[in-house]
Amino acid sequence: MRIENWDGDRIRERADGLAALLTDTVASGASVGFLAPLGHAEAVAWWRERADAVATGRLAVWAALDATDRVTGTVGLDFPGKPNSRHRAELVKLMVHRCARGQGLGRRLLTTAERSAAADGRTLLHLDTETGSPAERLYRSAGWTAAGTIPDYALSPAGEPRPTTLYYKRIGGRPED
Template identity: 90%
Template structure:
C-alpha cells in the first residue's frame, strides 16, 4: 500500500476506474449511480489527480500480486484556516475479490496514521447507514455523530440515510 501522487493516479486511472465500477456494481454508496461506465470512472479519477497534485487530497492504493488495484482510501483536506486540524476520510473502497481479508482495516489504519503524522487531530466521514462499512468504522473506534435520513441515493437510486462519524486522533482541547 502506498500513497500515490497525481501522476501515478493519471497513469493508473484505468485500474482505479475498474475498482470504482466494481464498488458501485456491488451496491456500495460511494456517490455514483449504476451502471457506472468505465470512461466516466476514469474521468472521475483523473479529476482527483488534480486535487492530489494541488495538495487538497491524499490517496493511497493497494495492489494485489498481479499489480491490480484492489483498494483505495483518501483524505480530503479542507483549505480554510480554521479547519487545518481535520480531514475527511473519503472513498475507502475494496474490490469484491479482496473483501474479508483485512484490506479495509489496513487502508483505514494507513489513512489515520498519515493524518496524525500530518498534524491532523480530527477525522470525519459519512457512510450509508446499515452498510458493512459501519461495522469497520465502529470496530476501529470511530464515534457516531448522527444520522441524516434520505441523504444519498444507493447505486440503484434508492434514497438511504447516512451516518456521520468522527475520530479524535489526540487527547487535546476541543474534544
C-alpha cells in the first residue's frame, strides 16, 4: 500500500474510488457522519465538495492505494481559520476499506497525518469517534488522550443515537515555544 497526499484536482479525478471507500465504510457500520444506505452518487458529491476545501488549504487529504491503484483508505486534517487556532487541526475521516483492515493501514494513515501536522507547525490534534468503536482502540494505542464522552452525539449508520468520545494529542511543543 502506498499513501499519497492529494490536491483538489486529484480528489475530483478519483471521486468514484473515494466514494466506493466511503460507501463501504458506512455499509460496514462505521460512524463517519452518514446514514445507511449511502448511495454512490451522494458519496461522490460529498468528496467533490471536499476537493474545494483542499484547494483552498482548509483541508488536507491522504489516500491509501493498493497494488491495483484502488483507494483503500483515507485520512484528513481540517485546519481552523481562526487566528487563535492555527496551532491545531482536527483529524477527520480516517477510513479503511473492509478488505484492507487488520493490516496496520489505519495506523499508517494516522501516523502520516500526525507527522504532516507536526511538520506544518501544528502542536495539537483533536478528533471525535464513536465510543467503543475499533477506531477508539486505535487512537488510544497511538497515544491519544480521551477528553470526555458526549452521550447521543451522533446517529449510527443504522440511525441509533450513539455516544462519541473526544480525543486529543500533543504532537510538538506548546504554541508559545
